[in-house]
Amino acid sequence: MAAFRHIPLLLTLHLLLLSAATTTACPPSDRAALMAFKSSLQEPHLGIFKSWTGPDCCHNWYGISCDPETNRVADINLRGESEDPIFQKAGRTGYMTGTISPAICGMKRLSSLTIADWKGISGEIPKCVASLPFLRILDLIGNRLTGQLPSDIGRLHRLTVLNVADNRITGRIPRSLTNLTGLMHLDLRNNRFYGSIPSDFGRLRMLSRALLSRNFLAGSIPDSVSHIYRLADLDLSLNRLSGGIPQSLGRMAVLATLNLDGNKITGGIPADLLSSSVTNLNLSRNALDGKLPEFGPRSYFTVLDLSRNRLTGGIPPSIAAASYIGHLDLSYNHLCGKIPAGSPFDHLEAASFEFNDCLCGSPLKRPCLGKQ
Numbered sequence: 289m290a291a292f293r294h295i296p297l298l299l300t301l302h303l304l305l306l307s308a309a310t311t312t313a314c315p316p317s318d319r320a321a322l323m324a325f326k327s328s329l330q331e332p333h334l335g336i337f338k339s340w341t342g343p344d345c346c347h348n349w350y351g352i353s354c355d356p357e358t359n360r361v362a363d364i365n366l367r368g369e370s371e372d373p374i375f376q377k378a379g380r381t382g383y384m385t386g387t388i389s390p391a392i393c394g395m396k397r398l399s400s401l402t403i404a405d406w407k408g409i410s411g412e413i414p415k416c417v418a419s420l421p422f423l424r425i426l427d428l429i430g431n432r433l434t435g436q437l438p439s440d441i442g443r444l445h446r447l448t449v450l451n452v453a454d455n456r457i458t459g460r461i462p463r464s465l466t467n468l469t470g471l472m473h474l475d476l477r478n479n480r481f482y483g484s485i486p487s488d489f490g491r492l493r494m495l496s497r498a499l500l501s502r503n504f505l506a507g508s509i510p511d512s513v514s515h516i517y518r519l520a521d522l523d524l525s526l527n528r529l530s531g532g533i534p535q536s537l538g539r540m541a542v543l544a545t546l547n548l549d550g551n552k553i554t555g556g557i558p559a560d561l562l563s564s565s566v567t568n569l570n571l572s573r574n575a576l577d578g579k580l581p582e583f584g585p586r587s588y589f590t591v592l593d594l595s596r597n598r599l600t601g602g603i604p605p606s607i608a609a610a611s612y613i614g615h616l617d618l619s620y621n622h623l624c625g626k627i628p629a630g631s632p633f634d635h636l637e638a639a640s641f642e643f644n645d646c647l648c649g650s651p652l653k654r655p656c657l658g659k660q
Contacts, residue, residue, distance in 0.1 A: 313344035314354055317394060318361045322352065324391035325364075329409070331384040334374055336366065350374075360397035362422075368405035368430065387411030388428075397422055404451075405430035412436075413452070418443045425449040429475065433457055442467030453477040453499065460484075461505075466491040477523070478502040485524075490515030501525040501547065509533065509548075514540055525570065526550040533557065533571075538564045549573050549593065556581075557594070563587050572596050572617065580623075582606045589613045596620040603628060603647075619643050626656045 322345050326337050339350045345361060346354035353363040368382030375381065384406035392401065393416035401417070403409065404427050412435030413428065424446050433455040441450075442464025450468070453475040460483035461476070472494050482504040490512025492498075498516075501523045508531030509524065520542050529551040537546065538560030545568040546561075556578035557571065563584040572595040579601035580594070587610035595617040602625030603618070613632035617640050624646040627633055638651045648656040 314346040314359055314361060316343075319343065319345045321391045321394035322349070322361065325389045328389040328391075329384055329386035331382070331406075333380060334378050334382055336374065336382075355397055355399075358397060361395045362397055363400040363402075364392070364398065365400065365402045366404070366406075367402060368407060381405070383407055384409055388414055388433075390414040390416050393417060393419060396420065399423060400425040400427075402427040403431070404428065408432060410434065413438060413457075415439075417441075420444065421446070423447055427451040428455065429453045431455055435459075437462050437465070440464055444468060445470065447471055448494075449473045451475040452479065455479055457481065461486060468492065470494055472518075473497050475499045476503065481505060483507075485510055485529075487512065489513055492516055493518070495519055497521040499523045501527070503527050505529060507531070509537075509553075511536060513537065517541060519543055521545040523547040524551070529553060531555075533561070533576075535560070537561065538566075541565060544568065546570070557599075562592075567591075569593070580604055583608075583610045585609055585611055587611060587613070589616070591615045593617045594621070599623060602626070607632070616640050618647075621645075623647050627652065 326340055331337060336350045339348055345352055346359055351364060351366040352361060354360060355362045368384065385408040387410060388403060393414060398420050399422050401423065402425060407430060409431040413433060415438045418438040418440045423444050426447060427449060429451045436459035437457060439462050441462055447468050448470055450471060458480040461481055463486060466486050466488045469491060471492050474495060477499045484507030485505060487510050489510045493516055495516050496518050498519060505527040506529065509529060511534045514534060514536035519540060522543060525547040530553065532555035533553060535558045538558045543565055546566050547570045549570045549572040551574055553574040553576060557576060559581045562581045563586045567588055568591045569589060570591065570593040572593045574597055576597040576599060580599060580603060582604050583606045592613055599621040602623060605628055608628055608630060610632065616632060616636055619639060619641060620643045623644040627641060627647055627649040636651060641647050641652055648654045
């Protein structure tokens, strides 16, 4: 009889353990959403989905992390280029085909969605992504995605990273994008966006990197860009932008990289730009004219490329006051006069000055005559 007295206690403990195991597992709805997501993709080489078995997607499912308090799926982190042992063992990068299933939108606590560098994933970004209220990171770089960005992407008020570079996304930049006032990193490079950059782009006050190169963007650079006081890297190269360079760009406190090469930008170089915080400046292959602005002690450039424009006049002697100029390219302009001697010219090659109207002196082989 004594043995039977312990049966209710053992049964209670068993039920408690079963209940604990159930409450720490991901909910069936999240598991079902992941399985639907998996079914729309094909990954033939690495077998990353082989671990997606069993009832609990919060434990040992490759690329999946859950919130420890709610046990809801919080992060999907699937990268086709990684130092993870699964890639080292296979001796190759990842390749995946298929589409991104709208089923992912059923995971309402999703904070990070990274499906990057798989090279073969196609189709559109599910429009319902804009309804994920906790999403902070959306990283879909390096696939073959088409269609447009969701028009109401501005609903993602917690979003800090938006990266859809190296895809085939088309359409205009959604007007609602400037509602993402917490966005820190924006990468739209190498797609097929057209139309203009939103005039109120400067509303993205927290942005530190804005990378929009290799698209078909037209119109002018919005003056409001200078309102983004944390912006350190602005790349608008290889588009169809026109108009002038906003004078205010030269007064931005932390802007270090400014790439505007390969556009149709006209007018002169803003006077403050060569004595600003910018250390990597590429304005090549535009239609800039006028004279080179003056340099000063604040002029510090690892790269200064002003080639293939319509600049006139001479190289200002104040360039000798620059703190440092690593790479300088003034070729293919209409510059004249003597190339100043000494730093930074003592380490530059003739290619930096070739194909101007009448520059002379070292390192060119053209000697200066008379008062040149």
